[in-house]
Amino acid sequence: MSIVLNNHIRIPFIGLGTYAIRNAEEVVEKAMDVGYRMIDTAVLYGNERECGQGIFKWLKKDPVHNKREDVFYVTKLWNDQNGYESAKRAIKECLNKVSDLKYIDLLLIHSPTEGRQMRLETWKAMQEAVESGIVKSIGVSNYGEKHIDELLNWEGLKVKPVVNEIEVSPWCMRQALCDFTKSRGLQVIAYAPLSHAYRVDDPDATIVAKAHGVTNAQVLIRWSIQKGYIPIPKTKTLSRLSSNLDVQSFTLSATDMKRLDHPYVHDPSDWDVVNCP
C-alpha cells in the first residue's frame, strides 16, 4: 500500500527508521526481505552507505522481482551542511554513498535550526538536485508552521516540499502542526511512533493490544496510520521487523483511538525544534 505525494510520486504507507542501527546493512536487507519498501536514514546516523548496501543486496538477489522503482530511499542533510555550497557538496556525497541506487527518492532538510537564509539556500541546492534528476523529491523535517510558510512563500521556490517529518505519537500528537502540514499539501511522516520505546508498555496501549490480539507496538503503529500519517518505527531486532510491518489485518475503533490519544500531553522523546526562529 502506498500514498501519492503532491508531485505524484508514490510513497509506502510505512518505513523503517534506522537511527542508531550499527549493523544497518544486515537489518535493512532483512527488512526488504520481509516487505519494507521505505528506509529512513540521514547523514547524522552515519549508516547511509550500509542502508544502501542492504537495499542493493536485496535488489541483486532477485533482479526479476526486486525492482529499484519499488524502493523508497530517504536521507537528510544535517544542520552543518546547510547553505548553498555546503548543501550542493553534501548532496553529491549522499548520492556517492549509495551510488548503486542511482538516485535518492526523498531528500530532507533535517531541521530548521540554522535560520532563514541557510534554510532557503539549502532549499535552492535541493531543488537543483531534483532538476538534475539525482533526487526525485524533497521535503522538510522538524518544520513548524512558520518555516513551512516561509518556504512556500519564498520567491525562489520552484520545487515544493512533499513531506514534513516530525515526531508524532499518542504522547506527542502535534494536532495543530499535523493539520497545518496537511493543509499546505505536505504529507506527515511520523518519527518516533513508538515514543522511542519509552511508552511502548503504556497500560492503555496494552488493553487495546490485548483486545486485538496484537503487540503494543503494532497498536501504536496502527494509530499513526489511522491518523493519516506515515510511521517510520525503528527496530534493530530482526524478530520485530515483521510484526511492526504487519498492521493491516486489524482496525482500531473510534473508542480505541480515543483511549490512545493524549491531546494534552506534550512529551517528545528527543529534540523539539519546531518552534525555533
Ligand SMILES: NC(=O)C1=CN([C@@H]2O[C@H](COP(=O)(O)OP(=O)(O)OC[C@H]3O[C@@H](n4cnc5c(N)ncnc54)[C@H](OP(=O)(O)O)[C@@H]3O)[C@@H](O)[C@H]2O)C=CC1
Ligand atoms: N527527523 C528527525 O529529526 C528524526 C527522525 N527519526 C527517525 O524516526 C525513526 C524512529 O524513531 P526512533 O527515535 O528510532 O524511535 P521509535 O519510536 O521508532 O522506537 C524505537 C525503539 O523502540 C523499540 N522497538 C521497536 N519495535 C518494538 C517492538 N515491537 N516492541 C518493543 N519495542 C520495540 C526499538 O528497540 P530495538 O531497536 O532494540 O528493537 C527502539 O528502542 C528513527 O530511527 C529515525 O529514522 C527519529 C528521531 C528524529
Ligand SMILES: O=C1Nc2ccccc2C1=O
Ligand atoms: O533519529 C534521530 N534521532 C535524533 C536525535 C537527535 C537529533 C536528531 C535525531 C534523529 O534524526
